[in-house]
Amino acid sequence: MSFVMVALITANIRGNRGAFRHQPQLKDDYVSNSRGMTLFTCQWRPSNYEPKALIFLCHGYAMECSISMRGTGTRLAHAGFAVHGMDYEGHGKSSGLQGYIASFNDIVVDCSEYFASVCEKVEYKKQRRFLLGESMGGAVVLMLHRKEPTYWDGAILVAPMCKIVEDMKPHPIVISILSKLSNVIPTWRIIPNEDIIDRAIKSEEWREEVRNNHYCYKGKPRLKTGYELFMASLDIENNLDKVTLPFIIVHGGGDAVTDPSVSEALYTLAESKDKTLKLYPGMCHALTSGEPKENIDIVFSDIIRWLNERVSTS
Numbered sequence: 001m002s003f004v005m006v007a008l009i010t011a012n013i014r015g016n017r018g019a020f021r022h023q024p025q026l027k028d029d030y031v032s033n034s035r036g037m038t039l040f041t042c043q044w045r046p047s048n049y050e051p052k053a054l055i056f057l058c059h060g061y062a063m064e065c066s067i068s069m070r071g072t073g074t075r076l077a078h079a080g081f082a083v084h085g086m087d088y089e090g091h092g093k094s095s096g097l098q099g100y101i102a103s104f105n106d107i108v109v110d111c112s113e114y115f116a117s118v119c120e121k122v123e124y125k126k127q128r129r130f131l132l133g134e135s136m137g138g139a140v141v142l143m144l145h146r147k148e149p150t151y152w153d154g155a156i157l158v159a160p161m162c163k164i165v166e167d168m169k170p171h172p173i174v175i176s177i178l179s180k181l182s183n184v185i186p187t188w189r190i191i192p193n194e195d196i197i198d199r200a201i202k203s204e205e206w207r208e209e210v211r212n213n214h215y216c217y218k219g220k221p222r223l224k225t226g227y228e229l230f231m232a233s234l235d236i237e238n239n240l241d242k243v244t245l246p247f248i249i250v251h252g253g254g255d256a257v258t259d260p261s262v263s264e265a266l267y268t269l270a271e272s273k274d275k276t277l278k279l280y281p282g283m284c285h286a287l288t289s290g291e292p293k294e295n296i297d298i299v300f301s302d303i304i305r306w307l308n309e310r311v312s313t314s
Contacts, residue, residue: 061292067215102224135258182224196257
């Protein structure tokens with residue numbers, strides 16, 4: 001989800017004009033994880049141009065990479081970066097029950113193993129490595145960082161899911177019941193939810209695209225999925241002070257899905273020496289795709305400037 005103002009793009013990558021003469025090359029493939037599941041992968045690369053660095057995408061819950069994050073992949077490749085993404089098990093074009101998360105840790109392990117396999121390729125071994133996570137993908141990014149604290153060179157967190165707002169935390173009794181039921185009827189779609197698309201996306205055109213994308217899960221959250229998301233959020237919340245890598249957070253001030261105050265808490269508590277927080281008044285949850293183009297341009301000018309500054313110092 002992404003876009004950049006023409007003037008700022010030109011200024012940011014003036015020395016790399018060749019990347020604009022050619023469309024980024026989109027390639028896709030499939031890999032197998034340690035549990036025998038088939039996972040879809042995709043990549044965007046600058047054409048006829050050595051990338052500045054590697055960026056790995058972590059998509060949000062019920063979303064996928066190749067369609068719903070194509071704007072992000074294309075824009076970052078245009079800016080000179082090699083971008084790689086993977087659909088989690090149960091998401092997008094990967095195998096598994098759609099919309100089902102049996103274990104949040106499995107997602108983290110799958111991403112870790114695939115991303116590392118890309119980084120080990122001969123042409124990429126000297127490249128710097130960045131993570132980009134949207135919403136739930138932000139939690140995946142933070143867990144990847146905690147798994148290997150010095151492996152990643154930085155992270156872009158887009159409206160990250162990293163803390164449960166106090167007035168939304170269930171009572172401990174409710175959590176206990178949810179835990180027990182999730183082991184008995186894990187795949188049941190019985191968790192009530194409102195239309196998250198209307199809350200997350202401002203652009204009517206992008207709302208329709210998501211609704212028509214059959215790779216995006218639009219049913220009620222499954223019981224085990226809800227429990228795993230809740231426990232992952234608690235885990236992240238309890239370890240915000242363990243975050244040490246360079247990061248930029250971009251978050252819409254009008255986000256009705258993940259509270260901007262949660263990003264402020266991460267910014268305040270993280271031990272990172274290099275940290276940036278950008279709050280955009282009135283903007284929605286889907287910052288990199290669901291806003292009017294001029295707003296998306298602003299967000300991505302900040303992201304690309306942040307990346308370029310850290311690549312140029314390497």
